[in-house]
Amino acid sequence: MALRNIMGKRVGIGLMGSRALSTATCDVESGSAKSINLYSAINQALHVALETDPRAFVFGEDVSFGGVFRCTTGLADRFGKARVFNTPLCEQGIVGFGIGLAAMGNRAIAEIQFADYIYPAFDQIVNEAAKFRYRSGNQFNCGGLTIRAPYGAVGHGGHYHSQSPEAFFCHVPGIKVVIPRSPRQAKGLLLSCIRDPNPVVFFEPKWLYRLAVEEVPEHDYMLPLSEAEVIRQGSDITLVGWGAQLSIMEQACIEAEKDGISCELIDLKTLIPWDKETVEASVRKTGRVLISHEAPVTGGFGAEISASIVECCFLRLEAPVARVCGLDTPFPLVFEPFYMPTKNKILDAIKATVNY
């Protein structure tokens, strides 16, 4: 099948526990790179995906002219309306349609305009996409499906343009959830998601679409899924996060450094299946862990990380697992600055944990 051929030649996308891939196999460093922002990086990834696989499709609301965040610019002109097309306003329909398209061996890249609108499609993702391979005894699958959705706070989004729904999807075996932190990560991860033989939900931090600018290699490259990355080495406390929140956490780490606290910062990248080993190794080194995400704290993915770490590292832990997350309220309008897990809240928690 087309998917396996291309995948087989490149990095072996990790199945449960397989850590065969190392960063050496992704030739991120070779070739020229250009300084671009997040939506351009995603745009590049989509161009590559459609170029390398004639059976790849991009569809969603308003994607034809480039999309509301310009992630799909130029695709319709280059690859034609038969492969890049608009759908009517029907999320459930979009995902269901994508599952069908993927079940026929195509790569369906569906866009949900804002993650806040993904709920009508929740049934399709949870009940259809995630369980297709399982319930058909591997006769059928919709592995070619990738759902892209901008998520997260943007400063003025209010209740329905700022949500972080990743936790809902992390509770569903059968799909993968991937969240990039920067343009370079986004391009590589998105290409991996598209080529992964499992359905993937790819959340893009909308705050970073224009804000994050980075050197991104111009060629086709993939970054491994289910591999967390230690983006800052430290020895006193491990911080775990994903997406836009990482830049806030990094600022907190820098501030903590001034107080002599050495922080290790880990980007989870793939939320399910997540890289427990890297996080565990780090916690064994530092003995303390802090998790931060924008989604409300109760039932957020931080809870899963916390429980797992306690299970494996209980005796090593020097302090309780700290979670600095959004509050347990609907995402507010004028109160956004209070709701968000800000640098100071994280800094406070770092100090409290280290001085426990």
Place this chain on the structure above:
Amino acid sequence: MALSQLLSSSSRSGNRLKSLSSAISLRHPISTDTTPITVETSVPFTSHQCEVPSRTVQTNAKELLTFFRDMALMRRMEIAADSLYKAKLIRGFCHLYDGQEAVAVGMEAAITKKDSIITAYRDHCTFIARGGTLLEVFAELMGRQAGCSRGKGGSMHFYKKDSNFYGGHGIVGAQVPLGCGLAFAQKYCKDEAVTFALYGDGAANQGQLFEALNISALWDLPAILVCENNHYGMGTAEWRAAKSPAYYKRGDYVPGLKVDGMDVLAVKQACTFAKEHALKNGPIILEMDTYRYHGHSMSDPGSTYRTRDEITGVRQERDPVERIRKLILSHDLATEKELKDTEKEVRKEVDDAIAQAKENPVPDSSELFTNVYAKGLGVESFGADRKEVRATLP
């Protein structure tokens, strides 16, 4: 616009009005004259599976002048909101209704406050029509305490419980099944009232709409589904999103009526007809053929998917406020100066409300945590990081 006049009575009332208005020329010229005037709607109604209401509408001077004032107020309010948004006093999202005022005003004229209205996010004018004040509008837009939702909702979430205005919804199409639920409650409680559930041409392709239609038809609910067809779902023209843009026919077994949504009298006639129909026979769809001058929201210039000529064309030929102005002037119900004075008054009202709203404080930060659950029956969070949570059991 075809006009048929009862000549003798209208000229007499016109003369009376002229003498009255000159005596009180500096006051607003809301005439109290209720002598019936008969007007024909701009275009006849088209129906699907039901009879067509008459094209001849009964109105009077008082009503027409009220229509003019209300629509001028709404128009002024939306334009002021545009400026406030550009001045960054309003943040977040702001979806403006100018061009569509006739739908809000005409609908209100046909019903009472016992009937319910529920709509999507383009709700500023519907709120005003339901009796909301300008201060509540501007305060809510700017996120202040005096807003109708206490500053916690913003542009997309206006509500008014005492006049059965159920808001104000962000998720496209989600308000329609809700509206059918309201209709069910009205039927159950024998209220003799109806619910108007408004949605757009973009939302017309949502699955939940058809679920709601089926349920309403099955149980004969007094639900009137109103498709405000402004021909563009954000940037997508209706013919690119819908196989059948005849939204009034999409109910299939549910009857429908197509109405010129820029003609306030046609809207009023259609809503009166629809209310009668719904109370007797169950759901009906009204498709309001209307147009919005602004883009989808303040982030949308509104000119990348339609030509400026189209916009100015509609403004010149079908503008609801201009239409009523012409009607009033041709029937001699008020002078041009009086109408201009009304507009000036309305502008002042809007400016005053904005000034007042600007002085209003932002809600207290403790409001972040209120109303998540019913008071005293959920959880309360404590501590600086709000992680300590205590459940309050009934």
